[in-house]
Amino acid sequence: MSDVYGEPLLRVDGLxxxxxxxxxxxxxxxxxxxxxxxVSFQLDPxxxxxxxxxxxxGKSTVGKTLLRLYEPTAGGVFFEGRDITTMGRSELRAxxxxxxxxxxxxxxxxxxxxxxxxxxxxxxxxxxxxxxxERRRWVGELLERVGLSPAAxxxxxxxxSGGQRQRIGIARAIALRPKLIVCDEAVSALDVSxxxxxxxxxLDLQREMNLALIFIAHDLAVVKxxxxxxxxxxxxxxxxxxxxxxxxAAPRHPYTQALISAIPMPDPTADRxxxxxxxDVPSPIDPPSGCRFHTRCRYxxxxxxxxxxxxxxxxxxxxxxxxxxxxx
Amino acid sequence: xxxxxxDELSVAFDTEGEIVTVVDRVxxxxxxxxxxxxxxxxxxGKSVTALSIMGLLPKPAGRIQGGDIRFKGESLPSLxxxxxxxxxxxxxxxxxxEPMTALNPVQRIGRQLAETYLLHxxxxxxxxxxxxxxxxxxQVGIPAPEQxxxxxxxxxxxxxRQRVMIAMALASKPDILIADEPTTALDVTIQAQILELLxxxxxxxxxxxxxxxxxxxxIAELCSRAVVMYAGRMAEQAPIRPLFAGPLHPYTRGLLxxxxxxxxxxxxxxxxxxxxxPGIDELPSGCRFANRCPHVKDLCNRxxxxxxxxxxxxxxxCHRWREIDA
Numbered sequence: 001m002s003d004v005y006g007e008p009l010l011r012v013d014g015l016x017x018x019x020x021x022x023x024x025x026x027x028x029x030x031x032x033x034x035x036x037x038x039v040s041f042q043l044d045p046x047x048x049x050x051x052x053x054x055x056x057x058g059k060s061t062v063g064k065t066l067l068r069l070y071e072p073t074a075g076g077v078f079f080e081g082r083d084i085t086t087m088g089r090s091e092l093r094a095x096x097x098x099x100x101x102x103x104x105x106x107x108x109x110x111x112x113x114x115x116x117x118x119x120x121x122x123x124x125x126x127x128x129x130x131x132x133x134e135r136r137r138w139v140g141e142l143l144e145r146v147g148l149s150p151a152a153x154x155x156x157x158x159x160x161s162g163g164q165r166q167r168i169g170i171a172r173a174i175a176l177r178p179k180l181i182v183c184d185e186a187v188s189a190l191d192v193s194x195x196x197x198x199x200x201x202x203l204d205l206q207r208e209m210n211l212a213l214i215f216i217a218h219d220l221a222v223v224k225x226x227x228x229x230x231x232x233x234x235x236x237x238x239x240x241x242x243x244x245x246x247x248x249a250a251p252r253h254p255y256t257q258a259l260i261s262a263i264p265m266p267d268p269t270a271d272r273x274x275x276x277x278x279x280d281v282p283s284p285i286d287p288p289s290g291c292r293f294h295t296r297c298r299y300x301x302x303x304x305x306x307x308x309x310x311x312x313x314x315x316x317x318x319x320x321x322x323x324x325x326x327x328x
Numbered sequence: 329x330x331x332x333x334x335d336e337l338s339v340a341f342d343t344e345g346e347i348v349t350v351v352d353r354v355x356x357x358x359x360x361x362x363x364x365x366x367x368x369x370x371x372x373g374k375s376v377t378a379l380s381i382m383g384l385l386p387k388p389a390g391r392i393q394g395g396d397i398r399f400k401g402e403s404l405p406s407l408x409x410x411x412x413x414x415x416x417x418x419x420x421x422x423x424x425x426e427p428m429t430a431l432n433p434v435q436r437i438g439r440q441l442a443e444t445y446l447l448h449x450x451x452x453x454x455x456x457x458x459x460x461x462x463x464x465x466x467q468v469g470i471p472a473p474e475q476x477x478x479x480x481x482x483x484x485x486x487x488x489r490q491r492v493m494i495a496m497a498l499a500s501k502p503d504i505l506i507a508d509e510p511t512t513a514l515d516v517t518i519q520a521q522i523l524e525l526l527x528x529x530x531x532x533x534x535x536x537x538x539x540x541x542x543x544x545x546x547i548a549e550l551c552s553r554a555v556v557m558y559a560g561r562m563a564e565q566a567p568i569r570p571l572f573a574g575p576l577h578p579y580t581r582g583l584l585x586x587x588x589x590x591x592x593x594x595x596x597x598x599x600x601x602x603x604x605x606p607g608i609d610e611l612p613s614g615c616r617f618a619n620r621c622p623h624v625k626d627l628c629n630r631x632x633x634x635x636x637x638x639x640x641x642x643x644x645x646c647h648r649w650r651e652i653d654a
Contacts, residue, residue, distance in 0.1 A: 048595070054515035161604050191369035191542065193601035193620075196586035200598055218515065225588035226595065244594040262520040264545030266587050268568045272549070276524055277517045280485045 007081040008042040009212050010066075010180060015039045015075035017058075017065045021285065034284050035061040037236040038075070040311070045179065046206065048213040050227030050244065052220050052259075056284055057233040059216045063182045066214075067101055068092060079180070097127060100178045104185035106169035110157040116143070116168055117153030123175045142171040146201060163194035167201070174205060180212045188217055199226055220263055224248055229317065232256045235292040236284055238311065242318040252320040254297050254328065291323070299324060331503055331536055332358040332381070332420075336395035339373075339380050342388070348608045349393060351376050352560045355635065358504065363530065363537040365547035365554035365568075369583075371605060372557040374540045378506050380405075381538075382422050383412045399504075418448050421497035425509040427489040431481040437492055438477030441465075444499040464495040467532075469525055487518035494525065501533060508540045523550055544587060548572055553641075556580050559605055559616035562635055566642040576644040576653055578621045615647065623648050 017036040020029040036058040043049050051059040064070045066077045068084060077084040079095065087095065103109050110119050120139045124130055130138065140150035146167040157165055166186065173181055183202065187195045203226060206213060217223050223230060227244045232253065240253040251257045258275040265272075277296045282288050288295050294304040301324065309321045322328075339351040351373040358364050366374045379385050381397055383404060397404040399415060407415070424430050432440055441461040445452055458477075465473035468491040481489055490510055497505055507526070511519040527550065530537060539550055547554050547568070554571055556564040556579065564577040575581045585599035603620040612618055614629040621628065627647050635645045638653075646652070 054517060163604060191605075192544075192583055193369060193586050194604065196588070196598040196600045197602075199588065200600060203595055203597070220516070221588045221590050224590060224594055225592055225598065228594065248590050258517060260590070262516045263590065264519075264523070264543060264549045266544040266548050266572065266584065266589070268548040268572050270548075274520060274524075276520050280487060280518070281515075 007078065009045045009047075009080060010043040010214075011076075011078040012039060012041050012062075012066060013076040013078065015062065015065060015077060016073045017061050017070055018073045031285050034236045034287050036065060039231075039233075039236075039238050040075075041231055041238065041241065043180070043212050043214065045212055046210040047229070048206065048215055048227045050223035050230040051214060051216045051233060052218065052223045052230055053233035054218060054259075054281060056235070056281060058236040058284070059218075059233050060184050062233075063101065063184045063214060063216050067099060067182060069101075093126075097123075097176045098178050099180045099182070100173040100176075101182040101184060102166070102169050102173050102186045104188050106162075106165040107157060110165065110168060110172075112157055114156075115153060116155055116157065116160075119157070119168065120153070120172045120175060123172060127176065129176075138175070142175055145174075145205075146171045147197075161194075163190055163198060166190065166198055170198075170201065170205070174209065174211075177209060178211070180214070182214045182216070184216045185218070186215075187222060188219065195222070202226065220248075220259060232259065235281065235287050237292060237321065238319075239293065239322070240318075240320045243316065246316070246318065252314065252318075252325045252328075253293075253322050254299050254325075255293050257328075258296075291321075299328060329360055330357040331360045331400060332538075333398040334358075334377070334381070334395075335398065337377065337380060337392065337397060338394040339376050339385065339390060340393040341390050343608075346609075349611075350560050350608060351380070353395065354555075354557070354562050355395075356555050356562070356565055358536050358538060360503070361530070361534045361536055362553065363539055363551045365551035366538060366540045366557060367542065367544060367547050367554055368557035368563075369542055369605065371559070371608070373560040374557050375508055377557075378422065378508050378538065378540055381506060382416055382420065383407075384416075384422075414448070417444070417502075418500045419502055420504045420506065421500065421502040422506040422508065423490070423493045423497050423510045425512050427486075427493040428481060430493060431489065433481055435480070436477065437465075437479055437481065437484075441477070441492075441496055441499065444496050448500055460499075464499060465492075467498065467529070468492075468495045469521070470495070485518075486514055487521060490514065490522055491525065494522075494529070498529065498533070502535055504536045504538065506538045506540070509542070511546065512541065512543070519546075526550065544572075544584065556583075559611065560608075561616055561632075562643075562645055563617065564642075564644045565635075566639075570639065570642055574653075576638045576642065576649045577617075577646050578623050578648075578652060579617045582620075582622075615645075623652050 018032040021031040023030045053059050065072045072085050117139050121135050124135045139153050143150050143152050148167055187198050215226050224244045230244050230247045231238045231241045234255050240256045251260055258277045261275045279296055290306045291304045291309050294300040309323045311319050311321045313319050334356050337354045340347050340349050368374050392405045442457045445457050462473050470476050470491050511522050553567050558579050563579045582601040601620050614631055615633050618624045618628040633645045633647045635643050638644045
């Protein structure tokens with residue numbers, strides 16, 4: 001936790017992102033996709049916040065909006081006390097030294113026609129750091145740090161496997177020694193035996209560099225393994241926040257409970273007390289009134305349809321947005 | 329009784345003039361009414377094995393190089409194309425990870441469902457087909473089936489599309505359903521719905537299921553036995569409980585140990601399998617897991633291990649399984 005008087009490394013306050021839906025030849029706005037609504041959380045140096053939820057819950061949009069890859073509709077994102085949402089171009093460029101992002105498919109973010117060396121060197125070039133010799137040495141060190149041979153610098157991304165390409169993406173992300181990395185489904189496409197290698201690498205780098213991580217993924221077991229705290233999202237909103245341990249041991253929100261119980265356990269003797277949610281996730285274009293989860297919640301009562309639950313602090317930095325969580 | 333026997337099946341692909349064996353002497357049986365898991369990581373040959381059973385290997389690159397596939401004693405690779413068409417879809421049906429690739433995007437759901445009937449029973453009465461289609465959608469848990477019949481695939485969610493695929497597969501009451509990663513692209517709460525549906529349908533119809541996945545959690549939950557594949561070969565085959573409680577192959581052990589589990593302490597070091605799977609153009613002549621195995625000896629690099637019986641019903645392909653298990 002940050003000290004009482006200071007700011008955390010990152011404070012996200014009421015972050016909202018709506019995407020307009022345009023139609024007709026004049027492209028008039030005919031509706032809004034409520035991708036992210038009033039999301040708030042904080043993050044300390046060296047800490048990992050996991051953002052978990054199913055497709056369309058807005059977790060990736062949160063990651064991209066707080067980096068200003070999307071312009072937020074409302075709300076503030078304060079990095080070391082400065083509001084990212086009002087920064088100008090040059091301030092933003094300077095900020096990119098401190099905040100980096102790693103995506104699911106590294107081949108989308110690695111230029112296929114550049115050598116690995118050039119890709120990893122690029123951040124130094126953009127920020128005018130070091131001589132050519134120094135940069136070459138740094139690239140070699142970075143490659144070794146992420147478990148690749150320095151000789152990889154002269155090869156091209158397509159010559160590497162998915163796991164190795166993700167290592168290249170990580171080498172580039174840590175090049176400027178950032179304070180925060182947003183990992184957006186960074187290990188989701190990898191096979192289990194490779195996924196565990198990359199998770200260990202990220203945990204190592206975090207300890208070594210006191211990195212803060214926002215770890216976005218749909219696999220709750222993976223998120224739980226890398227996170228200190230977890231925020232569970234449903235249809236654009238955070239429904240529950242708690243420590244990684246608590247959220248598994250004592251989930252408060254009915255959605256979190258269902259999400260955890262739906263995970264297939266690699267243990268044939270495990271007791272399965274499964275909550276199978278009925279129906280599909282409703283559309284974020286016209287989200288349900290009241291509590292957005294009420295259409296699938298087995299505890300829903302009449303006023304859940306009408307009254308939106310507030311995010312309630314429940315101590316130890318945890319919070320839950322449900323009218324009736326105490327009675328469940 | 330075995331309804332399907334895969335006997336020393338080898339499948340080769342012709343890649344720019346070079347013949348590469350991607351499935352190498354794979355053998356397993358499927359009992360009537362059981363659910364058999366086939367598990368392994370990308371490139372292990374699990375999907376190619378499934379396509380070989382269906383007679384759907386990509387032509388002309390892929391072909392069965394050796395071994396046999398017998399359905400109720402009848403050898404499938406040597407069947408005449410008409411007879412194979414009859415078995416495929418009718419007796420053995422298959423569902424895939426992404427239903428959009430299997431559904432026709434410009435045809436209404438009802439028309440596509442009706443076609444599965446007409447293909448095998450061309451003189452069926454239209455009213456009867458309509459009633460059966462409604463019954464099928466109802467059986468796979470699709471709400472408002474009458475309306476769904478008039479809709480196009482893109483109007484359905486991923487979970488609903490997978491239910492339509494399952495309905496189409498069930499139309500002919502097959503003896504075997506091959507499910508190739510049918511829940512991998514779905515969210516976990518929707519996956520739970522589909523797994524429950526498959527379990528219920530199996531109880532109702534008694535069909536056997538081959539469930540192909542990379543997810544050991546799904547295997548543990550759904551299957552009674554499983555085959556573990558690695559780099560085109562079988563590593564291990566066992567009933568589910570002994571497989572998870574006492575895996576014999578170092579690869580299975582490594583795989584089970586590297587899964588992050590909900591009950592783990594957060595931020596602890598995960599067990600890993602070092603290195604990467606060898607590419608199909610650099611497969612070693614000995615054991616294919618040798619370069620990543622913590623127990624590797626000279627023999628492993630020289631000779632490929634045969635699949636041997638370890639314990640009753642439990643087979644393993646490892647030179648050193650006995651020493652490791654001790």
